[in-house]
Amino acid sequence: MRxxxxxxxxxxxxxxxxxxxxxxxxxxxxxxYDVRYPVKGAYVxxxxxxxxxxxxxxxxxxxxxxxxxxxxxxxxxxxxEFFGKESEHIRGFEKEVFWVSKGGEGGERLxxxxxxxxxxxxxxxxxxxxxxxxxxxxxxxxxxFRAETKMTHPMIRLREISMFKEAHTVHVDREDxxxxxxxxxxxxxxxxxEMCLAYMINRRPDWDKFAGAVYTIAFDTVLPDGRALQxxxxxxxxxxxxxxxxxxxxxxxxxxxxxxxxxYGISERSIAAMLITHGDDAxxxxxxKLAPIQVVVVPIFYGEEEKGVVMPAAEQAAKALREAGFxxxxxxRDDKTPGWKFYYxxxxxxxxxxxxGKRDVEGRQVVVARRDTLAKYAVAVDELVDxxxxxxxxxxxxxxxxxxxxxxxRIVRVETVEAARAAIRExxxxxxxxxxxxxxxxxxxxxxxxxxxxxxxxxxxxxGGFDLRDPACGKRAEVWLRLAERY
Amino acid sequence: MRxxxxxxxxxxxxxxxxxxxxxxxxxxxxxxYDVRYPVKGAYVxxxxxxxxxxxxxxxxxxxxxxxxxxxxxxxxxxxxEFFGKESEHIRGFEKEVFWVSKGGEGGERLxxxxxxxxxxxxxxxxxxxxxxxxxxxxxxxxxxFRAETKMTHPMIRLREISMFKEAHTVHVDREDxxxxxxxxxxxxxxxxxEMCLAYMINRRPDWDKFAGAVYTIAFDTVLPDGRALQxxxxxxxxxxxxxxxxxxxxxxxxxxxxxxxxxYGISERSIAAMLITHGDDAxxxxxxKLAPIQVVVVPIFYGEEEKGVVMPAAEQAAKALREAGFxxxxxxRDDKTPGWKFYYxxxxxxxxxxxxGKRDVEGRQVVVARRDTLAKYAVAVDELVDxxxxxxxxxxxxxxxxxxxxxxxRIVRVETVEAARAAIRExxxxxxxxxxxxxxxxxxxxxxxxxxxxxxxxxxxxxGGFDLRDPACGKRAEVWLRLAERY
Numbered sequence: 023m024r025x026x027x028x029x030x031x032x033x034x035x036x037x038x039x040x041x042x043x044x045x046x047x048x049x050x051x052x053x054x055y056d057v058r059y060p061v062k063g064a065y066v067x068x069x070x071x072x073x074x075x076x077x078x079x080x081x082x083x084x085x086x087x088x089x090x091x092x093x094x095x096x097x098x099x100x101x102x103e104f105f106g107k108e109s110e111h112i113r114g115f116e117k118e119v120f121w122v123s124k125g126g127e128g129g130e131r132l133x134x135x136x137x138x139x140x141x142x143x144x145x146x147x148x149x150x151x152x153x154x155x156x157x158x159x160x161x162x163x164x165x166x167f168r169a170e171t172k173m174t175h176p177m178i179r180l181r182e183i184s185m186f187k188e189a190h191t192v193h194v195d196r197e198d199x200x201x202x203x204x205x206x207x208x209x210x211x212x213x214x215x216e217m218c219l220a221y222m223i224n225r226r227p228d229w230d231k232f233a234g235a236v237y238t239i240a241f242d243t244v245l246p247d248g249r250a251l252q253x254x255x256x257x258x259x260x261x262x263x264x265x266x267x268x269x270x271x272x273x274x275x276x277x278x279x280x281x282x283x284x285x286y287g288i289s290e291r292s293i294a295a296m297l298i299t300h301g302d303d304a305x306x307x308x309x310x311k312l313a314p315i316q317v318v319v320v321p322i323f324y325g326e327e328e329k330g331v332v333m334p335a336a337e338q339a340a341k342a343l344r345e346a347g348f349x350x351x352x353x354x355r356d357d358k359t360p361g362w363k364f365y366y367x368x369x370x371x372x373x374x375x376x377x378x379g380k381r382d383v384e385g386r387q388v389v390v391a392r393r394d395t396l397a398k399y400a401v402a403v404d405e406l407v408d409x410x411x412x413x414x415x416x417x418x419x420x421x422x423x424x425x426x427x428x429x430x431x432r433i434v435r436v437e438t439v440e441a442a443r444a445a446i447r448e449x450x451x452x453x454x455x456x457x458x459x460x461x462x463x464x465x466x467x468x469x470x471x472x473x474x475x476x477x478x479x480x481x482x483x484x485x486g487g488f489d490l491r492d493p494a495c496g497k498r499a500e501v502w503l504r505l506a507e508r509y
Numbered sequence: 510m511r512x513x514x515x516x517x518x519x520x521x522x523x524x525x526x527x528x529x530x531x532x533x534x535x536x537x538x539x540x541x542y543d544v545r546y547p548v549k550g551a552y553v554x555x556x557x558x559x560x561x562x563x564x565x566x567x568x569x570x571x572x573x574x575x576x577x578x579x580x581x582x583x584x585x586x587x588x589x590e591f592f593g594k595e596s597e598h599i600r601g602f603e604k605e606v607f608w609v610s611k612g613g614e615g616g617e618r619l620x621x622x623x624x625x626x627x628x629x630x631x632x633x634x635x636x637x638x639x640x641x642x643x644x645x646x647x648x649x650x651x652x653x654f655r656a657e658t659k660m661t662h663p664m665i666r667l668r669e670i671s672m673f674k675e676a677h678t679v680h681v682d683r684e685d686x687x688x689x690x691x692x693x694x695x696x697x698x699x700x701x702x703e704m705c706l707a708y709m710i711n712r713r714p715d716w717d718k719f720a721g722a723v724y725t726i727a728f729d730t731v732l733p734d735g736r737a738l739q740x741x742x743x744x745x746x747x748x749x750x751x752x753x754x755x756x757x758x759x760x761x762x763x764x765x766x767x768x769x770x771x772x773y774g775i776s777e778r779s780i781a782a783m784l785i786t787h788g789d790d791a792x793x794x795x796x797x798k799l800a801p802i803q804v805v806v807v808p809i810f811y812g813e814e815e816k817g818v819v820m821p822a823a824e825q826a827a828k829a830l831r832e833a834g835f836x837x838x839x840x841x842r843d844d845k846t847p848g849w850k851f852y853y854x855x856x857x858x859x860x861x862x863x864x865x866g867k868r869d870v871e872g873r874q875v876v877v878a879r880r881d882t883l884a885k886y887a888v889a890v891d892e893l894v895d896x897x898x899x900x901x902x903x904x905x906x907x908x909x910x911x912x913x914x915x916x917x918x919r920i921v922r923v924e925t926v927e928a929a930r931a932a933i934r935e936x937x938x939x940x941x942x943x944x945x946x947x948x949x950x951x952x953x954x955x956x957x958x959x960x961x962x963x964x965x966x967x968x969x970x971x972x973g974g975f976d977l978r979d980p981a982c983g984k985r986a987e988v989w990l991r992l993a994e995r996y
Contacts, residue, residue, distance in 0.1 A: 122621070
């Protein structure tokens with residue numbers, strides 16, 4: 023493997039100048055997703071997008087199955103009687119719920135699930151008898167519905183969230199439930215790591231936790247425009263739902279006890295974050311493990327005679343790669359030029375391109391181009407499989423490293439409201455000293471003009487020995503509070 | 510491999526005496542599906558059921574992907590404006606549609622899709638430019654909603670059909686669309702064959718075709734109570750939808766032409782049919798290719814000492830089978846007897862059971878029991894993989910053969926209404942001579958007291974040289990009309 027063109031990645035000017043415009047362009051041009059469906063906040067997954075999504079769903083399923091979660095499927099209809107049982111939950115969701123009616127039919131008052139705690143708890147009550155039935159770890163991947171009044175964005179802020187993976191777990195006590203919370207965080211890390219996403223882990227402030235949670239831990243990434251995007255949440259629900267749904271179990275000592283529950287969710291937002299994080303002005307890069315096509319082989323020929331030499335070599339290369347387990351596509355279209363094909367597949371984010379020309383065939387070599395850096399390598403035919411394996415690993419590592427470095431560069435610690443405002447204007451996430459008092463936190467949000475993401479769980483939360491003051495209320499600061507502009 | 514117990518399958522008395530009661534029992538006891546969810550016609554898939562379903566979905570996806578279909582995902586909301594465009598379609602569906610509303614919000618009038626022709630056509634109009642974009646073959650696996658007023662049955666007659674695989678295809682002309690109809694029929698045959706289901710293929714009479722179809726071809730199976738169950742339909746839609754949605758393409762001669770479309774669907778009903786067809790009074794048999802567990806290994810030991818000998822041998826057998834690619838589970842539970850475990854796994858339909866006892870270990874053998882026949886074989890440890898492979902094939906072939914024979918035995922040709930009524934009472938499907946006239950057909954249904962399934966497409970439809978009369982109206986008969994009691 024010999025470098026024949028230095029790395030010179032595509033620019034990100036278009037992407038940076040108007041991120042949502044760029045995202046619409048990507049979804050349309052790469053035929054991932056169609057935003058023209060005539061219902062607000064509801065969009066269409068096109069075949070190429072669906073292939074990416076299927077790979078992400080398979081990853082999610084695998085990591086949940088491996089860790090003792092069992093897939094289930096609950097109905098989309100929730101009787102209002104159940105939906106309204108937990109008072110904080112209903113307060114949080116009732117304004118954005120869709121109602122279902124059947125012309126001329128009375129009786130049942132149904133809502134479309136915005137999340138499934140209140141559908142699942144009544145059944146869990148029937149399934150759980152004694153402590154041996156616990157822990158119970160269920161998940162489903164479904165559509166949920168939220169009548170967003172904010173501006174909707176494709177794949178990001180939806181009225182039909184169509185890839186909501188929601189896990190619901192039931193435990194004997196707080197300790198076991200919180201152990202599950204930590205495991206959920208680890209599972210999400212592994213999912214986002216495979217998507218090459220960078221993330222912060224933040225404990226949401228009380229005023230922004232899930233409606234019905236004791237506390238909420240959130241994964242936030244930051245998009246290239248400096249706005250934070252929540253890509254996953256993990257909730258410890260305590261006994262709030264088990265109390266109202268009377269989910270109890272028989273303990274070894276013969277007593278009946280209330281179970282403790284958790285829930286955690288991710289959605290197609292994570293795919294949006296992936297497409298955007300690895301995006302540039304030529305398209306996106308799909309992380310190798312999730313790419314529907316990992317290697318596209320582009321034969322380069324002029325005229326039938328060259329085609330007769332080049333096409334068999336291209337097919338041969340593809341065959342060797344397929345046998346080694348890679349997902350490979352040969353773009354043998356006659357009516358498109360090689361340059362057109364390069365553009366086409368770079369747009370769609372295929373991580374590696376193998377170019378096979380007449381001279382390559384003569385030299386028993388091919389040229390391999392990386393999508394992330396555009397570096398090109400001459401590779402002997404016999405070494406192609408090893409080279410592709412190594413390069414796919416490098417692409418993956420590079421995507422992850424770039425994302426992590428970009429995020430790291432965005433997080434700044436400041437001590438004053440003025441510095442915070444200035445940093446937010448530059449697209450930063452700020453960490454400000456906070457007393458931990460809710461009123462001070464809400465005031466901080468207002469003063470800074472940004473949303474609190476919460477207290478860092480991926481770095482030291484405590485302000486430690488520093489004698490810092492909460493700039494909102496002058497109290498002694500206890501922890502750092504992260505704030506950012508948010509989607 | 511040496512036969513050590515003759516075949517003596519479980520009886521089917523309970524199953525035959527009250528099929529739906531038996532089905533409820535199976536779903537509950539085998540923990541497949543929970544019917545206690547508090548919304549009419551909406552049920553819960555439990556983990557074991559979901560594992561079966563995932564395998565069926567994977568089969569459906571594979572056969573669609575392999576034949577040039579592309580998976581997509583459309584929103585569940587359809588604007589009424591689109592839903593109402595095709596007049597026959599809306600007439601057929603409007604009574605059973607669910608409406609969605611958002612408290613206090615005017616504007617959009619939305620329905621929950623009962624099927625997606627009217628969601629997909631407006632987008633197809635945008636995607637199809639010229640003849641090179643055709644044929645277009647899309648499919649999705651989604652929930653659809655029908656406010657059934659008839660009695661609902663778990664997995665069979667639902668208000669939320671949660672595994673609706675709907676394919677929608679677009680073609681240059683009738684000829685290509687009808688070629689697709691034939692291909693769809695072949696795909697469905699392959700799906701049902703792998704599920705070991707027996708089926709009739711019937712061209713539905715005009716009065717029972719899909720609302721908006723030119724014609725409908727249906728797959729019907731017959732349950733053990735003699736009632737027919739529709740498990741798949743294929744529709745040629747002509748230009749009915751493309752006219753109202755203005756789906757045209759540029760032909761090679763420069764003219765704009767209306768495209769022709771088809772749609773075809775199957776649902777979780779096929780899984781219900783599979784569980785019931787292969788059911789008996791001890792549970793069900795899952796066809797080997799779809800079974801979440803293909804082989805359960807049950808160690809048989811009394812006391813810790815035997816356990817120390819038997820468990821390693823059981824694990825060893827499981828390891829060999831797993832390495833050969835089988836899905837294997839070792840039931841090593843200490844607190845259950847072997848007999849209890851036999852019952853447990855027979856209920857759940859695991860096709861093969863491997864029993865490993867102390868004497869087996871000494872004799873370097875195991876005992877393999879078939880779920881379908883309960884025949885038992887002594888198998889040398891070294892031959893286990895080959896034996897399991899052969900026996901799984903035999904189980905599959907036997908399930909299919911039994912189903913096909915049972916169905917064949919149910920179809921009878923009769924020439925009079927009286928004979929037809931008598932046969933229907935005995936749980937038969939009758940074939941009666943029919944003039945082909947709709948009024949006569951409707952009258953035949955009434956006279957016989959059964960529903961017309963349509964004209965056979967899996968056997969000779971024409972009455973041929975026989976000079977037969979349509980018993981409803983005395984006209985000369987042209988074809989056979991199948992009638993049966995239906996779910």
